[in-house]
Amino acid sequence: MKREIIITEDGSTTIHIPEWNEQYHSTHGAIQEAQHVYIKNGLHHFIDTNQPTPISILEIGFGTGLNAFMTLLEAERLQLSIQYKGVEAFPVLTEELKQLNYVAQLNALDKEAVFKKLHDVSWEKQERITSNFELLKEQKYFSEINETNAFNIIYFDAFGAGVQPELWTEAIFKSMYNALKENGVLVTYAAKGSVKRALRNVGFTLKRLQGPPGKRHMLRALKL
Numbered sequence: 001m002k003r004e005i006i007i008t009e010d011g012s013t014t015i016h017i018p019e020w021n022e023q024y025h026s027t028h029g030a031i032q033e034a035q036h037v038y039i040k041n042g043l044h045h046f047i048d049t050n051q052p053t054p055i056s057i058l059e060i061g062f063g064t065g066l067n068a069f070m071t072l073l074e075a076e077r078l079q080l081s082i083q084y085k086g087v088e089a090f091p092v093l094t095e096e097l098k099q100l101n102y103v104a105q106l107n108a109l110d111k112e113a114v115f116k117k118l119h120d121v122s123w124e125k126q127e128r129i130t131s132n133f134e135l136l137k138e139q140k141y142f143s144e145i146n147e148t149n150a151f152n153i154i155y156f157d158a159f160g161a162g163v164q165p166e167l168w169t170e171a172i173f174k175s176m177y178n179a180l181k182e183n184g185v186l187v188t189y190a191a192k193g194s195v196k197r198a199l200r201n202v203g204f205t206l207k208r209l210q211g212p213p214g215k216r217h218m219l220r221a222l223k224l
């Protein structure tokens with residue numbers, strides 16, 4: 001499928017898929033969305049209520065590496081130890097990565113090499129990116145995820161149910177529930193009724209939260 005780089009409303013780039021009229025991030029602001037949904041309501045919420053170390057995070061859709069990079073920056077800022085797994089079936093190409101402006105937009109020009117390293121490291125191999133952050137990238141389909149009791153946090157960042165309804169089903173959410181440890185947290189930008197029902201039906205306790213700029217709501221799902 002054709003992919004093109006566009007600029008979102010906060011000045012940060014994202015990838016647009018014309019055939020689906022779908023983006024990797026919110027057009028209202030890629031960085032703003034990542035900060036609000038995954039860092040603030042996922043990572044910060046978890047560390048405010050738990051003190052495990054290291055913190056294990058699963059990302060559904062590694063994509064551009066924006067969520068991973070922002071998590072890495074937070075790990076350094078807050079002196080956290082994070083083990084991060086990113087699952088992705090269709091990796092972003094080097095030519096696309098070169099057009100992304102996250103390092104500059106996040107005022108992290110001294111971390112240019114670190115952002116590159118997130119993408120350059122081998123797939124299927126646990127790699128230390130910084131002293132606070134280890135990464136394992138797995139190139140596979142989300143339906144192949146079968147870990148149990150392995151993660152504290154899931155960043156559920158699949159394309160919308162409008163274009164990939166098969167990724168917002170009870171079957172996928174059951175595997176997410178199983179993959180989380182007790183007190184684990186799944187966060188997602190979506191808040192549709194059908195998504196809420198599917199999450200509840202597999203055992204999650206839900207909290208509907210204010211969404212990022214341009215979006216009314218988002219969801220946090222807890223495995224209690």
Ligand SMILES: C[S@@+](CC[C@H](N)C(=O)[O-])C[C@H]1O[C@@H](n2cnc3c(N)ncnc32)[C@H](O)[C@@H]1O
Nearest residue numbers: 024061063064066067089090141142157158159
């Ligand atoms: C919304 S984008 C993720 C954005 C990403 N979190 C970021 O920060 O750039 C969804 C991602 O899921 C990937 N994807 C789509 N269907 C998939 C599937 N069935 N299994 C694994 N990855 C899939 C896409 O290639 C894309 O990278």
